[in-house]
Amino acid sequence: ExxxxxxxxxxxxxxxxxxxxxxxxxxxxxxxxxxxxxxxxxxxxxxxxxxxxxxxxxxxxxxxxxxxxxxxxxxxxxxxxxxxxxxxxxxEIEVIVTLKMHQITCLIDGRLPPDLSHTIVFTNAGLSQLRSRIDELKEEKESLRQDQKELRRAHVTLTKKNKVKEDRLKELEARAREVQKLKFGQEVDLEVLERMSVNRAAEELREQLRQVDEANAKELRAWKKQLDSAAAELSQATKDNTDKLERVAELTARQHRLEKELNSTQSRVVTEVGPSKEKMKAEREQLVSLVKLQAREMEALKAEINMLRRKGGHVYTPAPRPGPQ
Missing domain, CATH: 1.20.5 (Single alpha-helices involved in coiled-coils or other helix-helix interfaces)
Structure with a gap:
């Protein structure tokens, strides 16, 4: 430091x-x-x-x-x-004041009434104030009358001006209607036009929503139509498959029956004596060709059934029909 x-x-x-x-x-x-x-x-x-x-x-x-x-x-x-x-x-307090006769003066006829119970007593100063107040009220009344006259004149003037303005307004409204008819061909409500201009954005949004709803409804109808068509195709395919399966079952039963007849025929050929070899051979060949034909027909039906299954159809296998005994 x-x-x-x-x-x-x-x-x-x-x-x-x-x-x-x-x-x-x-x-x-x-x-x-x-x-x-x-x-x-x-x-x-x-x-x-x-x-x-x-x-x-x-x-x-x-x-x-x-x-x-x-x-x-x-x-x-x-x-x-x-x-x-x-x-x-x-x-609220009652006060008794003693007055002498020479101190009291009656304003009506200058005489005192026999009953003073309903009278009001004023002092000379109060009476003078009341009289001066009467004069003031008269002056105020005259002033109010003058003001009333001036207000009446002003009212008449304003009424005339208002009438002129109303006539001018009617003239302008008629001219506006003529202009609207010339431009638009009809009268236009300006209040509605203003409301439309104010709510234009909302109207545009509602129009967009309406268009979207219509597009969605149209698309929904198209999908419903496709769904109905697909359901009809599915029903027809199911019916066709059922018919073909019934045909397959019938052919299978017939094949079994023919094979059974063929076996019985062969056994009869061995046991029975009489028919010629040519006749037996012809019957056998006929039965074999019939069995092959039915087998080809069954294969074709099975192929068609498999094709329908690949397309998405449901195939209901019917119970095989009983063959003739």
Missing amino acids: EDLDDDEEEDEQEEEMCPPGCDPSLYERVCELREKRLDQEEVVAEMTRAVEALRREKEGLSKKEKMIDTALKQAEAEIQTFQTFKQQRLN
Whole structure:
């Protein structure tokens, strides 16, 4: 710390020294101006701090003033309420005032009525105020009459102007209808047109949805038609397969029957004596050819059944028909 203080003192001594080649009087003048500027900066800083303190004090006083005003208004309202309540209670109190006959003057005929229970007593000052109030009301009434006359004249003028504007509006509406008929061939409802322009986006969206629904419905009808056609083809193929299987079963039973007859014929040829060899050979060949023909027919039916199975049809195998005994 001592070294730092020494360095600062040396710097201050170096700063206080006049640079070589500089006018000493000018240097002294500059130093004086610098000192004055520093003093002014300190004064400005103090004034700024004072202004800030005053501003904060002013804000605090403003808040207190608002609070006091609020409390004062509340107190005045309470006092007014109390005064009103007190006056109401005082008005309910009956007070007896003693008056002498010379202090009472009747306004009607200048004579006192025999019964004073339904009379109202006024002071002379109150009576003067009431009379002056009557004059004021007469003046106000006359002023209101003048205002009424002016308002009537203004009403007539405005009615005439309104009539002119209505005629002008009707003329413009007729002209607008003529222009619409010339341009569009018919009258156009501007309100509907505005609503349509406002809801154009919604209408376009509804139209797109309607088109999509129609396309989907059309595609659905096409698929339904194809499905019905495929179901009809499947039903026909199933029926054909059933017929062919029944035919196969019938041919199989017939083949078995022919083979049985062939075997029985061969056994009869061995046991029986009488028929010639040529006749037996012819019958045998006839039976063999019939068996081969039925076998080829069965193979063709089996091939057709396999082809139908590959197409996706369901083949129901019927029970074989019993052969003739």
